[in-house]
Amino acid sequence: MEHPHIPLEDLQAQVAACRRCPLCDGRTQTVFGVGNPEARVLIVGEAPGKNEDLQGEPFVGAAGKYLNELLAIAGLSREDVYIANVLKCRPPSNRDPRPEEIQACTPFLREQTRTINPEYIVTLGNFSTKFILKTDVGITRLHxxxxxxGRFKVFPIFHPAAALYDSKKREALENDFATLGELLRGEV
Structure with missing residues (x-):
């Protein structure tokens, strides 16, 4: 079965259509899909901030630099992965979305995560973990x-931005990416 790469422009068109949802009034939301569509690893993050919206690139700035370091720990680079920053209703308080918000966004998220056929899905943070695993259990317990x-191996990890201000999460993130590298090399 062929899994087509969806160009960023097409994903942005989907987002534009979704902005008509009444749940999303006054909120930012984006869908980004970039990287290698043949990758063994799909990284599913949360919707980026305004600067990333403007640049059309996920994980820029401090969190992006840190993600590059984390990928190197796993023996990967951005060319070795596909990054899907998924649609997310994002209120100013940046709280977790309500169940009805996740349900409203699910069709867009599902389409984004099916653009490639990965061996592993790495979820970064609560939103993507809860969506992919269809659970209410948080990232603190699952990371x-x-x-x-289903048929996917899912590896939940803290979002890199969370580790920029929390040394315990930083240590956990680095250990988890080291484990990801071991999984990919068949050492675990």
Missing amino acids: GTLQRA
């Missing part, structure tokens, strides 16, 4: 533990 979602 670093290999999970299953």
Whole structure:
């Protein structure tokens, strides 16, 4: 089965259509899909901020530089992965979305995550973890533990931005990316 690469412009058109949803009034939301569509690893993050919206590139700035370091720990680079920054209703308080918001966005998220056929899905943060695993269990409990979602191996990890201000999360992130590298090399 062929899994087409969806160009960023097409994804942005989907976002423009979704902005008509009444749940999204006054909120920012984006869908980004960039990287290698043949990658073994799909990284599913949360919607980026305004600067990333403007640049059309996920994970820029401090969190992006840190993600590059984390990928190197796993023996990867951005050319080795596909990054899907998924649609997210994002209120000013930046709180977790309500269940009805996740349900409203699910068709867009599902389409984005099916653009490639990865061996592993790495979820960064609560939103993507809860969406992919269809669970209410948070990232604090699930990070670093290999999970299953249908035929996919899912590896939940803290979002790199969370580790910029929390040394415990930084250590956990670096350990989890080291484990990801071991998984990819068949050492675990």
